[in-house]
Amino acid sequence: MCAIGVDRTGHRSGGPVAAxxxxxxxxxxPPIVPRARWLEEDARGRPPARYDDKVAAVFIHHTDSPNGYDCxxxxxxxxxxxxxxxGAKNWDDIGYNFLVDRCGTIYEGRAGGVDRPVTGAHTQGFNxxxxxxxxxxxxxxxxxxPQAMTDAIAALAAWKLGLSDTDPRGSVRLTSSNSLSRYASGTTALLPTLAGHSDGYMTSCPGAALAERLPAIRELAGRLQGRR
Known part of the structure; x- marks a missing residue:
């Protein structure tokens, strides 16, 4: 799994309905499958979700798991x-806020509310x-x-970044909170608002093939937001 990101500082549902x-x-x-569909019962005592003031960027990952699965x-x-x-990593929840399968189905990941700026554990220093x-x-x-996958990622990023009026084709200044990232703690870095994991952490994630698709994903997300 490529979600190296613990940072202690700090079936589809119906069609899309836009407010x-x-x-x-x-x-x-976009349609988002709630976590209750994959986690029927959580026996762990999970602490309350942590939140930021907004989502100013998204990081794209791959799970480093087999590709030949049935959706x-x-x-x-x-x-x-x-x-x-x-389990082995002893995290309090799954690190990713969302997961997307090869058929383009989007799943809620980390608990706290899909429409809220939940602090995840996915990109060391930039959670x-x-x-x-x-x-x-x-x-x-x-x-x-898969095209269905990249289209779904673009739709999800367009919606999530739109909540803070953020252009997915732009850039943002973020401050590293952990020196295990690409940047020493306290360093402010200029990063894409729709970034690959490797932009913030020393890793090959999200994989070269998916990384090559990021420019097209950014452009599609911008168009879905109505930007020219």
């Missing part, structure tokens, strides 16, 4: 990822004011990245 935009470039919310098995796979992160979106699979060089 009246709060900002001029607010994209519709009906996605809940089971996510449950496995959750078990790994809360604050960001959301982590993980693509189910391994997308190293030469691996095909």
């Amino acid at each position: 009246r935009p709060a900002h001029p470039y607010q994209a519709p919310r 009906a098995d996605s809940p089971r796979i996510i449950r496995y990822l959750y078990a790994g992160q809360t 604050h004011r960001t959301a982590g979106i993980a693509a189910l699979g391994t997308f190293t060089a030469g691996v095909a990245v």
Whole structure:
């Protein structure tokens, strides 16, 4: 799994229904499967969710797991990822805020509310004011990245960033909170508002093939927000 990001500082549902935009470039919310669909019962005593003031950027990941799955098995796979992160790694919850399978189904990940700026555990040093979106699979060089997956990532990023009127094609200054990131703690870095995990942490995640798709994902997300 490529969610190296603990930072202690600090079946589809119905079709998309958009509320009246709060900002001029607010994209519709895509269908998001709630975590109750993959985590039937959580026996862990989980502390309350932590929140930031807004989501100013999203980081894209891959889960470094097999690609040849049936999409009906996605809940089971996510449950496995959750078990790994809360078990051996002793995290309080799954680190990613959202997960997207190869059929383009979006799943709620970390608890706290999909429409709220939940502090995740996905990008060491840059968990604050960001959301982590993980693509189910391994997308190293030469691996095909499903169009349904990238379209769903773009729709999710467009909606999530639109809540703070953020252009997914732009950049943002974020301050590292952990020296294990690419930047020493306290350093302010200029990062893409729709970034790959490797932009903030020394890793090959989200994989070369998915990283190559990020410019197109940014452009599609911008168009979904109504930007020119």
